[in-house]
Amino acid sequence: MANRPFEAYLDQLNVITMILPMHYYNGQSERFFLELDAEMMELEMIDKVQIEDGVKYTCYTPIVPEFGRPHIVLDERLMRTDLQIGGVIRTSEFDDLFYYDGSDLGASYTKEATRFRLWAPTATEVFVKYRPANSEEGLYTKMFRRDQGVYDALVPGDLAGAYYQYHLRVNNHWKEAGDPYAKAISLHSEWSCVLDEDKVTVSTHSLPPFSSPLDAIIYEASIRDFSMHPDSGMQHKGKYLAFMEKKTSGRFGQSTGVAYLKELGITHLELLPFNDFFGVSDTQPHANYNWGYNPLYFNVPEGSYSSDPKGPHTRVIELKRMIESLHEEGIRVIMDVVYNHVYIRETSAFERIVPGYFFRQDEFGRPSNGTGVGNDFASERKMARKFIIDSLQYWLTTYNVDGFRFDLMGILDIETMNEAKKMVDRLKPGCILLGEGWQLNTALAKELKANVANQAKLPGIAQFNDWFRDTIKGSTFNLYDHGFALGRETLSHEAFQVAGGSIGFGNRQGLFLQPDQSVNYVESHDNYTLWDKLEACFPGEVEGNKKRQRLATAMVLLSQGIPFLHSGQEFFRTKFGVENSYTSSDTINQLDWNRQYENGSTVKFIKGLIQIRKHHEAFRLKSAQEIRRHLIKGASDGGSLVLLLSNVGEYGEWQEILLVFHPSPYKSKVTLPSRPSPWKVIVEDEVAGVAVLREASDYLEIEPISVLVCVQSK
Secondary structure: OOOOHHHHHEEEOOEEEEEEEOOOHOOOOOOOEEOOOOOOEEEEEEEEEEOEEEEEEEEEEEOOOOOOOOOOEOOOOOOOOEEEEEEEHOOOOHHHHHOOOOOOOEEEEEOOOOEEEEOOOOOEEEEEEEEEEOOOOOOEEEEOOOHHHHHEEEEEEOOOEEEEEEEEEEEEEEEEEEEOOOEEEHHHHHOEEEHHHHHHOOOOOOOOOOOOOHHHHHHOOHHHHHOOOOOOOOOOOOOOHHHOOOOEEOOOOOOOOHHHHHOOOOOOOEEEOEOOEOOOOOHHHHHHOOOOOOOOOOEEEEEHOOOEEEEEEEEHHHHHHHHHHHHHOOOOOEEEEOOOOOOOOOHHHHHOOOOOOOOOOOOOOEEEOOOOOOOOOOOOHHHHHHHHHHHHHHHHHHHOOOEEEEHHHHHOEHHHHHHHHHHHHHOOOEEEEEEOOOOOOOOHHHHOOOOOOHHHOOOOOOOEEEHHHHHHOOOOOOOOOOHHHHHHHHHHHHHHHHHHHOOOOOOOOOOOOHHHHHHOOOOOOOOOOOOHHHHHHHOOOHHHHHHHHHHHHHHHHHHHEEEEEEOOHHHHHOOOOOOOOOOHHHHHOOOOOHHHHHOOHHHHHHHHHHHHHOOOHHHOOOOOOHHHHHHEEEOOOOEEEEEEEEHHHOOOEEEEEEEEEEOOOOOOOEEOOOOOOEEEEEOOOOOEOOOOOOEEEEEEEEEEEEEEEEEEOO
């Protein structure tokens, strides 16, 4: 109805709310009726409240209005208005009534016909508009309402590559929407596309199930940043194809690209979002830059990374081949997923199809904004949760990814995350789940949030450890704050706690219950790189800053928990002082492979630390109980953190392992625990690895800002 005399909303299954403006008889009506075919049923008035610019009436209806068909509400003057779907969509009764557990939402293709299924329980009419490949003519097919609010249409003929949209009427308004379950799309994300799965099949390379998240060494990178530098040695700059170039080298002949990653020894490559996102043109990607945290289509690869974004199949094939090519090199892929929000709520397919359902509202009915981007995805609602689980399963089974990193996981709810964990464990044992469990001000009860405070309810799901980060490098939100590795020796006890997996020792409460919940890091794509922070804190101290960064990175790699490295951290990556580079140029964001060559000795040092971590399981103790049994904090005089992994022969060839992390700019000494045989030094100055460098018995001198590791064989 173009001009409603007043508004009527179904706010609960049996409750209708009327809003009468003051210009309509001063907002006064005595009676309201619901039109049921040829009859009218009077509603029972429950409440009447004066509101700004009108009067609000709450009425009880003994008959639940039928969803999927229009209804008319009248007052005693027989003035008519259409009944709109209101707050009822946010009730548990609505969730229970319309939950659909089928696995066939979206476009299901066969050569003979394509079936379209759309969950739209509040719509009264739905059409699918489709345009066959190589045709500009749009055709419409009516969709029929089925159980649980699903609309269905079977369109005969071979629609492979056809573009489509949904046209639907909700609350008497016609809207167009893409398909949230689309597996392929047109150029610039304008249309959803029917995908013939047989045309995008690639050979898979099976890797054995991964043993434990604690055995992972995660390396975070952006698909674009990885190859963009002029001296990267990769031909397909900024593309999926760059990761298929196996033996690339830089200006000085050094290994770059995937060959370098393999030599470095990482186990998992975590890639910033590669599902379809807003912010970069498909056809002119160099005109803009974006990390990819503006999701559009959640189940479709990003077009700007493809060699042919106009072809909906190409990006699918290239991404699949990229992942399998990495698998061939023994490198697993973690996908950065952004289910906490959409790019723009108002224009998203979710909001157009079921207005108000997929996004949280605060106590005043406004969009919840814990994400800071204008909307929070309501993962606690059944069909929102189902979408997340279905999407994760699709990436897991169709693209063969090996893990998921959840952006702003604290927006999501605990049940959704545990359902995700259950699903990945069933389909791919060893699949890693990790996320940002920050405390965020979203409209969800605090006991339901999937954040660090509720880590006890999220077993087996790892979380980024800000306690580790801020203890070792200093506050991320205060550029000039010094952590332990930056010389703040008074943090030695805190450093011991986080190096032990943040599980809690003595009287100190831990952040986590088990070490596999802790992602240890000092640098990521967010905020300043560690090098840029060091340059700000200690301007001009180039060699000293290199030592500080080596020390901090060594603590990441040799601590209990899951180590996480930001790409280029091992060769002092800089973003030239830009804190938030999500839309900065390639000059700022690209991985500078010349720095990798220039800092080859440090790269070799980090490679040696990775080798040590892999070599002995004492660095990867699986339980809090084992850590407390074997990890001892030693005494030190010069501000060092001294750790002893004692009686660890059952985990590898060394019976005793002594680690010394020394942040002081002055030399010091450490007294070696008395043992029958000399200690063997395997890490000293800028040298690290499993080979013995020298032996010592009574004490060792420690160089300024350095790491020392000694071992005793069984």
